[in-house]
Amino acid sequence: xxxxxxxxxxxxxxxxxxxLATAQVVPTTPTKFDMRRMGDAASSSAGVSxxxxxxxxxxxxxxxxxxxxxxxxxxxxxxxxxxxxxAFEDFIVTTTGSKPDPATPAPAMPAKPTVVRDGKARxxxxxxxxxxxxxxxxxxxxxxxxQIQTSIAGPK
Numbered sequence: 001x002x003x004x005x006x007x008x009x010x011x012x013x014x015x016x017x018x019x020l021a022t023a024q025v026v027p028t029t030p031t032k033f034d035m036r037r038m039g040d041a042a043s044s045s046a047g048v049s050x051x052x053x054x055x056x057x058x059x060x061x062x063x064x065x066x067x068x069x070x071x072x073x074x075x076x077x078x079x080x081x082x083x084x085x086x087a088f089e090d091f092i093v094t095t096t097g098s099k100p101d102p103a104t105p106a107p108a109m110p111a112k113p114t115v116v117r118d119g120k121a122r123x124x125x126x127x128x129x130x131x132x133x134x135x136x137x138x139x140x141x142x143x144x145x146x147q148i149q150t151s152i153a154g155p156k
Contacts, residue, residue, distance in 0.1 A: 056096050063091040064124055065113050067148050073123060074138040083125040085145065087113030090129075115149040 065087035074080045091107040115121065120131045134142055 059095050059099050061093045061095075063093075063107065064129065065089055065109055066124065067113070067115060067152075068144070073132075073141055075132075075136050076138060077136075081123075081125055083123040083130075085115070085148065086122050086124045086129060087115065088117050088122055089113050112152055112154075115145060115152060121145050 066084045067087055068085040070082055070084050072080045073083055087110075089110055116134065119134050121134055121137065123130050123132055134145070137145070
């Protein structure tokens, strides 16, 4: 008869949830198991650096070929703006890390820069280049642009 109660005890133990069967272990030195972040100065283990590298600066320098001094450009609708006539060719220098050296010589200018392309002239207004249709410019402005174009083209 002793064997039967023994079996019941095992059956009851098997029905207990697992959470009741585990015990909490408390270390004798509670500070020994403190949590530390990776990359923390107090951590003695190697880890991933938490500070990202700063992005490298990219410098872009654009050189325009100016074909006229600043002047008032009048459109057919009566508006006017101050700008320079520039060629369609640009010289772009892109550097990463450090600024371009100002002592670097300027690139060579093309023998015959493009003044009018696809019926448009290019004006530098402030520090931005704009393509303006020739039919939107006044008669004096058209004559001025065509005079510069023929002087660049040279004798035929």
